[in-house]
Amino acid sequence: MEHNQNKRRFQRIPLHLPVQYKKRGEAQFYNAVCDNLSAGGMGFVSPAFIPPETLVMLEIKILSKALRPIGKIAWASSIPHTGKNYLGIQFLELDPQEKDYLKEYMDMQTGN
Numbered sequence: 001m002e003h004n005q006n007k008r009r010f011q012r013i014p015l016h017l018p019v020q021y022k023k024r025g026e027a028q029f030y031n032a033v034c035d036n037l038s039a040g041g042m043g044f045v046s047p048a049f050i051p052p053e054t055l056v057m058l059e060i061k062i063l064s065k066a067l068r069p070i071g072k073i074a075w076a077s078s079i080p081h082t083g084k085n086y087l088g089i090q091f092l093e094l095d096p097q098e099k100d101y102l103k104e105y106m107d108m109q110t111g112n
Contacts, residue, residue: 010038024055
């Protein structure tokens with residue numbers, strides 16, 4: 001999906017990685033699969049609509065490490081005839097070591 005492509009500061013790459021997410025303040029995590037990833041955010045499909053600006057806690061499994069950024073829903077759009085929603089997440093907080101790990105992983109994937 002190429003939503004708001006011209007507004008992105010970071011290159012996104014298509015990846016299919018397991019992710020867990022929950023709205024901040026809720027107890028239950030939900031499973032999803034990351035569709036694309038960048039140093040500044042990610043996109044994935046969710047059965048639930050989560051309104052823009054909602055804070056979310058994430059756990060992204062990359063190789064042998066789990067990254068746990070806090071993000072916000074940058075945008076959400078329904079996928080016609082599926083009952084599902086595509087969510088664009090902007091990372092707001094990410095541990096510096098996890099950020100370095102993510103950058104190294106992205107560089108590996110893009111050949112930089």
